[in-house]
Amino acid sequence: MHFNLSEERKMLKESCDRLLNDHYTQYKNHHEVSSSEIGFNKNFWEECSEIGMLSALISPNFNGLGGTGEDIMIVFELIGKHLVVEPFLSSGILSITSLTNSKDIETSVLDEISSASKIYAFGHSEVDTRYDETHIKTKANYKNDAVFLTGQKSFVLNGDFADKLICTARFSGNDFDQNGFGLYEIDKTHCDIRSYNTIDGYRAAELNFSEIPAKELCKNSDAYNALLETLYAGAFALSAESIGAMEVCFNMTLEYLKTREQFGKPIGSFQALQHRMVDVMIEIEQAKSAVMLAAGTYEADKDTKYKNISAAKNLVGRAGKLVAEECIQLHGGIAMTWEYNLHNYAKRLVMIDHLMGDSDHHLEKFKLYSNY
Template structure:
């Protein structure tokens, strides 16, 4: 089968790649990542103007893409450049809003890059369980209020709105009764504690105490599950982009670093290790292709495919990051070498939206339920 991008997708990838190569070098990324904002609104608006954000959404949501392979076409070059702008949160929040319906005006602003919506689902004690939501929603005279906490919400500080999941009815751990609510970033009794993330950019914790909110849908579990599946596809392709960079950087180092008068790449033991890395990266790429292809299929196939991809990305990502650093030696751990930052981001991707253990268990459980 031919898994190359279509002509339109390849043009999109090439456009994004050229932009990042010319305007988003590693020095610019470090500057943005270490800033008080943790992202660049200037770059975000420029990328939106190029249509990059719009490619994350289908025509019904005001975009022109939205498939798993459209997501892949954007996140793979993002991985190569270690982009810290809010693509992942925008993708998940936007897909959930689009599935819920009635939010066309807000989606249009998101696609134009003029409005930022953060996605807040995970909680301090949820441990990747999509139904482990204890944040509660209660009716108020003029709408709804939310009480609870959300953990590690990316780009929460500059967000204009926050899309928050909360339990409307049912017992904790039950898939029923989870709703989605839109909260203004400046809403009363919304407490945000921001901090820098270890792999770049900024995130934060959210505290809600009878915080005013707008109900988007009272039956949101399937929407959240689908949005997170899209997020896993995105992370998988971001990781593939990072792995390719690490492999290329390590090969170049093996060609140029000499020991005993010859390049260390001549040593058979290191050649075998690089061959293993290359094979494992292709395994990860295949899993990412499978997840992208299954994203718009039936729920069972989609969820097994994304869990398989996330498990594979986590396992292979750890191997590639460790091997790249070990074969570079001590220099591989230094701030000045870009490789260290790629390895750090790749390692953290393994823990976003569920780690290896979680998704292996989930893959098995979904298979038994089939």
Template sequence: MDFNLTEERRMLQDSLGRFLSDKYDHESRRKVIAAGKPYDAGLFAGLAELGVLGALFAEDQGGFGGLGFDLSVVFEELGRAGVIEPVLPAVLTGSLVAENADLVENIIAGEAVVTLAHSEAAARYDLNYVTTTSSNGVLNGAKVHVLNGAQASYLVVSAREGGDDWDKDGIALFLVRTDATGVTITDHVNNDGTSGATVVLDNVTPDARLTGGFAALELAVARGTLALSAEALGAMESAKALTLDYLKERKQFGIPIGKFQALQHRMADVLIEVEQARSAVINLAGHMEADRDTRERHVSATKNLMGRVGAQVVEEAVQMHGGIGMTDEYALSHFARRITMIDHWLGDVDHHLARFIDLSAGEA
């Protein structure tokens, strides 16, 4: 398997990196969050114009990518810059709404945000736990942790048409306008500055019942997990770079603290762990088109490892910085929050360890 990036992906990586370096920094992100805005609409439009959203979709969907390495290239750069704009929702829903060509075109152009409304309060990350119901043509239930729910034009809602709360075959997916009668959205700001929401559905008539059920949902979440893992990798790279610079600049006893052997050893451990995380992301990207069981084992193995490595990188980076490491004015604090939050999106360390064991035993 060739893990080298194609020329097109290298070009995308370089152009996205340059764009974010010129247009996006820690202070601009802080200003957006402090102003109570969910994200910078101008920057999001710029990302769409650059082709970032198109890279998340296959050619037959109107894009020019859509494979695992396309996702990892985009999200590593987004993570490196600490971007909070709503790119992840396009990954989570793009494959689910692919039959609606006009809507996909609007997503790629950055003119519509479509997000996934699946998680429920008691689900504990289990995808097949759905109590929202579809009966007599209407939806009833509540969804939590809906990323950019308050900014979305449409929701992809999972609902149960039959069976108990753990029956995968009873799950169906529906397209719902956020301004539809009976939809109530309560937004909030997550700890990392991203926008989340709780969505309540009260006798809501959906726009459409989408093709595909649990299997389509599982694939979409697998793609989202790859995107998050690549984003965490980019954030770890930035945290590592900030720490290296600090060790060179901060002095004690007249010499840079990076000269102290104990800190050198700790930094070496961080470098090794980040490279292990990179290998895991590359491995998952290369297995996104594999059969379901193989793909999902790699999904859980990667998400578990990213959570463990992320926690170590955050702890070491903050400790080596001292108190400044968690001040809002300093960029490291934002990368630390984002890395920590990513562990709790789409399943945390403990969930994916148990899931990997079950998948390996053929029980999931």
């Protein structure tokens, strides 16, 4: 038993961290990036691709260089640390996982993603889906050899600038059935798109479409399995991202406690604040441990994998909220400003709990997979 990274993975981590340190200007520009025309920095996205940060998310079976739980954890912890708004979740983990779990996918499709030549987005949520896994109202209509989609998809990350969209749609059964839906690829030029910024500095879109041509990727139990894999991959990546962001919040707060003086001494000398910092520290270590376990069992049987990801996402949701709230409180007034960078991290930590299932959702799933 050991918890160290292999030499190769240490190198991956170091080179990604270096690139992000040197080239990523997240600070004041965080919301400027998402307010730009495409919602992220395309040059930087290409640089990430060049150093293999995208290939690290793809299994060697699909011409990638990684794709294991550990690889995903490393990349996404750094994304959290540097608050990267580029489409690592949408065109990265969600699209990659849904495609590699579809049938007869050609490796060249994944190459388009890893080389940053095409941006993909993944659309599953609808306006009242909340976190339900199979609540799908968008219709797929098969006519002869072709299929056409009608409906709407909500909160589609990078849905406005993506070249390709993967979405879920139902061709039979009730709104909640596990059967009777498929994964389809559609072209965004056929969609009515309303794009917007998110409160944590990302870009998302509402998509409306009617009887537009689509390409089937998989359906029925294949689609259900691919969807679960995708949602869990996203939940896992976000959990790892949260760890990176929590650590930054903690360090910023610690630094502030040492330098900010009131009553003639650093506020960090007050026991009431020290003890709260230790509580925060404990929960970060706990969350980190849960994410490591999820990473270590990412390749295990599905029940174990999903159980541990749900545990991690639940814990990260609780810990992330604690870290965000406590770090703001321990800072005091300065943390309420737009100018001071903490709010970007705090917002991301809290909003991560609004993506791919919140802590309540994953507590229920944990019970399901633990046979309560």
